Amino acid sequence: MFHKPPREFPTRIDPGERFRERRRRHRRRIRNRRIVAIMTVVGLAAAIAFAFRAVSGGDQGASETPAVPPAPPPAAPAELVVPPPSEPPAPAGPTVPLEIRGVHVSMQVLSLPGRLDKYLALVSEGLNTLEVDVKDERGEVAFASPIAPLATKIGSARGYYDPEGVAERIKAAGVYLIGRVVVFEDPWLTSEKPGLAIKNRGGGVWRDSAGYGWSNPYDERVWKYNVDIAEAAARAGFDEIMFDYVRFPSDGNLKAMKFLRKQPETKSQTIARFLQFARNRLAPLDVRVSAAVFGLAATRDLGIGQDPRKLAPYLDAISPMVYPSHFGPGELDIRNPAAAPGDIVSRALGDFNRVLRGQDTDIVPWLQDFTQNHRPYTLDDVRAQIGAAQRRGAEGYLLWNSGALYTPGALETGSR
16 A cells, blocks of 8 residues: 655646745845844944943043033934835845756766757756756866865866856856765765775775765865865856765765764764855855755655755755655655656655755755666656656756756756
8 A cells, every 4th residue: 555645735736826936935035134134234323322322421420520411312324214125125146046947967078079058058948057066976176276275286176177167158148057066975085185084994994885985074174175165166156056975975884984083963963064164154155055965865864964954054955866766666655666756756855845844945856867777767757757846846956867968858848
């Protein structure tokens, strides 16, 4: 017996109403920022007036000079009287599409001549977002920058593309640009700086089942290394930084791991502290911050530090990787998840909606556009996932294909 999908959202919704609600939410955020700014100015004015009164009349008893009536305090400046805004001001930071419709592009693919033009041509099919590797699973960094000196020192900074030039071209096409930074899986850093790695109890650097070293999530030197790279991308013109592999390892001999600088806290608290550190560093740059998480992170504790409720306060968006082929048989009460792409996406996102209710964090899922386990993935499979994400009220979607080859026509279902 299989459970029915949660009924928190209707099966059919009016897309226009959904987008209007997003505009209302966006305007509420801006209005709240303006109210805080007004209260700050008024509070400052009150403090100045109080100080004026204290200086002019508060110490008369200690004076030998006859008391002189104090002059009346100056009238409050006219500009402090601000009527309630009828329309919110222009938002600070990047303009985010009402519905993100994007694809992943690796740094290696982006470096190929003419390839960026091909992705920008997808704008005619509905694309409005590109997610580009800044630092990948191998620990390579797409470009060198004086803001990230350690990457240059250890040789991880390559020359795949010019970040300023790429950002300028993408934004000139009206496309939103996300930079992906893979964090703790890092075979390059752990090879060159083994002191920053998760250790093996038997000695040396611990490695996962694929033979990759992982940097130590407790070590703030690792945090700085990755956020330096993220800051370099933000200053180059990227609109958003997405942290990936922002977790503890999930495979390999986990019992053999040894952590230096370990803190008396849960893994989720450690990952949340990293995101708070990143947020504080990136906030002055008016760049959005997001993170990719496992598709089951909202359903149960996976033991890797990805509790969406703890991470959400430091994120503008969270991107669950709800790839149907990554769910095991019977998961979410679906016998064969790979054969039911719409259902698995709907149920997984239902759990994210539940645990993030009340949080001001967008949900923008990663959807599958690749073949796995010898099952060809079709246009209907991709469209089924997109439709499920839209019905669940997601703020858009991103398509993943490690080779950056996408199904023609898939993005057209999101066009408005």
